[in-house]
Amino acid sequence: MEFIAQHPVLVASLVKIVILLVILMTILAYLSWFERKIIAHIQSRWGPYYVGAHGLLQPLADGIKFLFKEDLTPPASDKLLYILAPFLALTLAMTTLALIPFGPATVSIFGHETHLVVANVDIGLLFLFAITSLGVYGVALAGWSSNSKYSLLGGLRSSAQMISYEVSLTLSVVGVLLLAGTFNFNELVTSQQGYYFHFIPRWRIGPQFVGFLCYFTAAIAETNRAPFDLPEGEQELVGGFHTEYSSFKFAMFFMAEYANMVTVSCLATILFLGGWLSPFPERWTFMQYLPVVSLLALAVYLAYDTAVNMRGLARFQLAVVTVLAGGLGLLCLLPAVMPVIQGPFWFTFKMGLLLFFYVWTRSTLPRLRYDQLMSFGWKLLLPVSLMNLAVTALWIVYPLLVKRG
Amino acid sequence: MSLLFVLFFVFASIAVIGAILLIVAREPIHSALSLIMVMVALAALYLLLGAPFIAAVQIIVYAGAIMVLFVFVIMLLNAGVEERTNWSKIAKFAGLPIGVFLLFELAHWLARSAIGKSIANGSEATNAAVSTRALSEMLFRKYLFPFEATSILILIAILGALVLAKRDE
Amino acid sequence: MSVVPISYYLVLSAILFGLGVIAFVFKHNIITIYMAIELMLNAVNLAFVAFARAYNQLDGLVFVFFVIVVAAAESAVGLAIILTIAQNRQSLNVERVNQLKF
Numbered sequence: 001m002e003f004i005a006q007h008p009v010l011v012a013s014l015v016k017i018v019i020l021l022v023i024l025m026t027i028l029a030y031l032s033w034f035e036r037k038i039i040a041h042i043q044s045r046w047g048p049y050y051v052g053a054h055g056l057l058q059p060l061a062d063g064i065k066f067l068f069k070e071d072l073t074p075p076a077s078d079k080l081l082y083i084l085a086p087f088l089a090l091t092l093a094m095t096t097l098a099l100i101p102f103g104p105a106t107v108s109i110f111g112h113e114t115h116l117v118v119a120n121v122d123i124g125l126l127f128l129f130a131i132t133s134l135g136v137y138g139v140a141l142a143g144w145s146s147n148s149k150y151s152l153l154g155g156l157r158s159s160a161q162m163i164s165y166e167v168s169l170t171l172s173v174v175g176v177l178l179l180a181g182t183f184n185f186n187e188l189v190t191s192q193q194g195y196y197f198h199f200i201p202r203w204r205i206g207p208q209f210v211g212f213l214c215y216f217t218a219a220i221a222e223t224n225r226a227p228f229d230l231p232e233g234e235q236e237l238v239g240g241f242h243t244e245y246s247s248f249k250f251a252m253f254f255m256a257e258y259a260n261m262v263t264v265s266c267l268a269t270i271l272f273l274g275g276w277l278s279p280f281p282e283r284w285t286f287m288q289y290l291p292v293v294s295l296l297a298l299a300v301y302l303a304y305d306t307a308v309n310m311r312g313l314a315r316f317q318l319a320v321v322t323v324l325a326g327g328l329g330l331l332c333l334l335p336a337v338m339p340v341i342q343g344p345f346w347f348t349f350k351m352g353l354l355l356f357f358y359v360w361t362r363s364t365l366p367r368l369r370y371d372q373l374m375s376f377g378w379k380l381l382l383p384v385s386l387m388n389l390a391v392t393a394l395w396i397v398y399p400l401l402v403k404r405g
Numbered sequence: 406m407s408l409l410f411v412l413f414f415v416f417a418s419i420a421v422i423g424a425i426l427l428i429v430a431r432e433p434i435h436s437a438l439s440l441i442m443v444m445v446a447l448a449a450l451y452l453l454l455g456a457p458f459i460a461a462v463q464i465i466v467y468a469g470a471i472m473v474l475f476v477f478v479i480m481l482l483n484a485g486v487e488e489r490t491n492w493s494k495i496a497k498f499a500g501l502p503i504g505v506f507l508l509f510e511l512a513h514w515l516a517r518s519a520i521g522k523s524i525a526n527g528s529e530a531t532n533a534a535v536s537t538r539a540l541s542e543m544l545f546r547k548y549l550f551p552f553e554a555t556s557i558l559i560l561i562a563i564l565g566a567l568v569l570a571k572r573d574e
Numbered sequence: 575m576s577v578v579p580i581s582y583y584l585v586l587s588a589i590l591f592g593l594g595v596i597a598f599v600f601k602h603n604i605i606t607i608y609m610a611i612e613l614m615l616n617a618v619n620l621a622f623v624a625f626a627r628a629y630n631q632l633d634g635l636v637f638v639f640f641v642i643v644v645a646a647a648e649s650a651v652g653l654a655i656i657l658t659i660a661q662n663r664q665s666l667n668v669e670r671v672n673q674l675k676f
Contacts, residue, residue, distance in 0.1 A: 081434070123537060126461040133469030137441070140473070144434065144480050156480060163473055183537065413578045417586050424593040424613060428600070436606050440613060443590070447616055454583065454627045459638050463619075466642050471612070471649050478653045479605055482660050504599065508592025515584040535635060543632045544639065555643050562647035569654035 008112035016118045017098070024097060028258045029059035031355065038356065039363040053306075053318035062251075069247035074147055077244070081145035086245065086252035089138025093259035096131045099124045100266045101185050103276045103343020115186075116343065123183040128267065129170055132222070136162045138256065139224075146244035157370055158224055158231035164377045165221040165228075171385035172214035175392040176204050176271045189275035199281055203274035208392070212272045214385045216357070219264040221377060223257060226362040230370050265354040266347075273350045276343030288338060291345040295329030412453060420446040433479050437472060444468040455534045583624035590617035602667050604656050608649070615645050 033048065033055060040047030048055025073082060101117035108114075121127055136159045143155010177183070180191045194202045205212050221228040245253060269275055280287045302322040306315055332341050368376065419442060426439035444467050451460040544552060594617060597610035619638045626634025663670050 078432075078434070081438075121457075122534070123457050123461060126458070126465070130461045130464035130469065133465050136469070136473050137476070140476055140480070141438075144476075152480065156477070159473065159477070163470070409578050413582065417582075420586065421589060421593070424590055424597075427606075427609065427613065428593065428597045433603055433605050433609075436609055440609050443613060444616060447620055450583070450586075450620060451623050453578070454623050456623050456626070456635055456638075459623060459635050462639065462642060466646055467612075467616070471646050474649060474653055475605065475609065478657060482605075482657070482666060500599065501596070504592065504596040507595065508589055511588035511592055512585045515588050516581045535632060540632055540635055540639075544636055547633075548636050548640075551640060555640060558644065559647050562650050565651045566654040569651070569658055 012112045012114045013118060016114065020097060020118060021094075024094060024259070024262070027262060028255050029063065031258045031262070032062065032254070033059050034355070035359045035362070038359045042360070042363045053314040053321065056317070056321065066247050066251040071247045071249075072244075074244050077147040078145040081141050083249075085138050085142035085145060086249040086256070088141065089135065089256035090252045090259065092131055092135045092138065093256045093263060096128050096263045097259070097266065099128055099185065100263075100270065101189065101275070102347050103340065104186075104190075105340045105343055107340055116340075117185070120184075120186065124185045125173070125177070125183045125188070125271075128263075132260075132263070133163075133166055135260065136166075138253075142245070142253070148244055151244055154231045161224070161228065161231060161370075161373060161377070162222055164374060165218045165381070168214060168377060168381040168385045169218040169222055171382070171389055172211045172218060173271060175208050175211040175388050178389075178392050178396055179204065179207065185270055185275075189270055189277065192274045193277060195281055201274060201277065201279050203272065203277070205272040208272060208388070210384065210388045211392075212268070214381060214388060215268060215272070216354075218377075218381060218385075219268065220358065220361060221373070223260040223264060225257070225261065225358060227365040227368050228373055230367055230373060261355065261358055262351070265351045265358070268354055269347060269350045273354075275350075276347045278342065278346050288342055291341050292329050292332045295325055295332065299323075299326035299329060409453065413450070416446045416449045416453070419443075420450070434476070437475050437479060440475075441468050441472050444472065457534055458537045458540055580624050580628040584621060587617045587621040587624065590614075590620070602669060604659070604666050604668050604671075607668060608652055608656065612645065612649065615641060 036058070037047040037055065048058040051058045051061050073079065098118040099121060101115065101120070103116040106113045106115055139162065140155050140159040143151045143153075143158070146152075146155075176188070180188050182188060182191075192201070192203050196202055196206075200206075220226075224231060278287060299322050302318060302325060306318040306322055331337060423439040423443035423446065427436045427443070430436045430439060444463060448460040448463045448468070451457075451463060591614055594610045594614035597613065598607055601607055601610065619641055622634045622638045622641070626632065626638075659671060660666055
């Protein structure tokens with residue numbers, strides 16, 4: 001116990017890391033369920049329905065399947081790189097989430113007051129870009145080390161795509177940086193407080209709408225998602241850089257892709273959508289009950305669904321989920337939890353909205369051919385990002401120029 | 406042993422091991438990976454020296470762009486195991502010890518030099534990190550001309566690479 | 575907490591530079607030789623940053639910035655040259671590139 005007393009920062013950081021990892025793994029698993037359900041409903045079918053009520057145990061079944069598959073290694077492959085590549089991809093994708101603040105409140109862990117962020121770095125945004133630019137190696141090394149034509153081509157194409165769109169990604173963010181004047185995530189969010197006309201929130205998506213569009217498009221291309229997923233589309237290159245991977249390493253690539261999606265959505269939330277700020281004015285203090293109300297409404301709907309539509313084991317499972325949702329809702333009524341839950345609730349809501357856009361785009365738009373993809377990135381997106389940067393810079397400097405004469 | 410010392414030795418040994426692996430590796434892709442390891446360790450050392458912006462720039466530009474270019478070229482050229490050529494025995498037996506001797510000579514005189522001794526007590530060096538604002542003010546005021554010249558240099562490099570890589574059609 | 579003396583960083587920079595020289599002299603593959611050049615540049619960068627910290631001046635950091643940028647431009651052109659040579663001679667061994675005209 002003296003260790004905890006002597007090193008409060010270290011212990012608090014460890015606790016936060018463990019909590020973040022647990023929440024992140026759950027989100028990654030259920031993101032696949034989320035995606036399959038939404039794609040299915042857009043395509044007028046149901047998606048996973050039988051494995052657990054409403055398919056909620058489907059990620060568990062997928063995980064067990066991946067764990068029990070045969071773990072092949074291609075005989076002529078480079079063993080060290082073959083094993084290293086998925087670990088590298090997953091580790092880098094998960095590390096970026098340590099920099100992101102989820103709320104303004106301070107929580108006390110073992111008596112030490114900390115913010116809801118694992119590492120509050122002063123140049124957080126720059127480090128996040130540094131880590132994402134290292135993410136290219138996971139893909140490139142996976143393609144090379146599998147020692148197969150499809151993998152090499154897919155790996156080369158995929159990594160070329162990633163580095164091309166990384167330039168536009170970084171440039172579309174610089175407009176926000178010019179307006180905010182800081183790299184620190186906390187200050188980037190707090191500089192978006194306040195309201196125009198007392199009810200429109202002062203989020204950066206208003207002044208930087210073009211920047212947001214460029215950023216989101218570059219982000220979809222950077223994470224190798226549809227419509228930019230030619231390098232890993234099944235009809236094109238058999239599987240791209242993860243053709244020769246099986247069982248758990250393949251699952252790691254999947255998780256790395258979802259983790260990249262989550263990271264990019266978190267970043268977009270912080271930079272453009274106001275992070276953990278609520279869209280409703282501060283005077284409406286009754287809005288602090290919104291998390292409670294939404295969770296209880298979810299519990300009521302699930303209870304209705306259990307009573308009316310389900311039979312047998314699914315009924316029992318859905319009843320458990322109903323009780324969980326209701327319990328969480330009532331938990332948020334506690335005075336200790338209520339102010340803390342506001343920030344993460346709005347953050348998760350906005351992040352979920354962006355992830356929904358991701359999945360919506362995937363199921364709606366057709367795939368771009370590789371040369372179309374590269375020409376789009378270099379000939380359209382990069383000039384638009386540069387123009388956005390130039391116009392923002394002019395808009396900031398113009399009053400100073402006019403004042404000087 | 407304070408925490409700074411421990412961190413310094415950890416990252417310094419990672420850098421030296423990476424450099425030795427670069428020499429010893431048989432395939433170019435392993436050399437490239439060890440060079441990336443050296444660069445990331447050096448970025449951590451820049452953080453310890455209080456230059457976080459330079460550390461981030463090193464990872465973004467050096468480890469994240471230049472080394473990706475190297476890895477691409479190695480993959481495109483399908484560079485395999487290095488072939489052994491017949492060198493004279495003298496080069497092998499005398500060259501390597503001379504190289505190592507050069508290394509230790511440099512290190513010895515840098516450590517014992519007047520500059521090394523005068524700042525070794527560390528009293529002038531505080532551990533405050535350099536802010537990006539101060540660095541950018543210096544970059545855009547005092548070193549504005551080199552900055553603009555470097556941008557022209559990059560343009561020339563782009564043109565040069567395009568001309569070299571273009572196929573005759 | 576006491577500060578790590580700057581001479582430690584300079585010794586590390588010298589060691590890395592020496593290892594870069596050894597790699598440059600003893601390797602056959604063009605790309606590995608080029609990587610040894612980058613290693614030497616990194617060692618020099620470390621010396622610059624160490625001196626910038628020692629004298630508390632920012633000029634060293636600006637120099638490092640320029641060295642990184644120039645190394646980027648140089649590696650782009652250098653790798654393009656290497657690609658052309660490798661396509662012409664079908665070999666990456668630096669000993670084969672010993673004639674002016676192919």
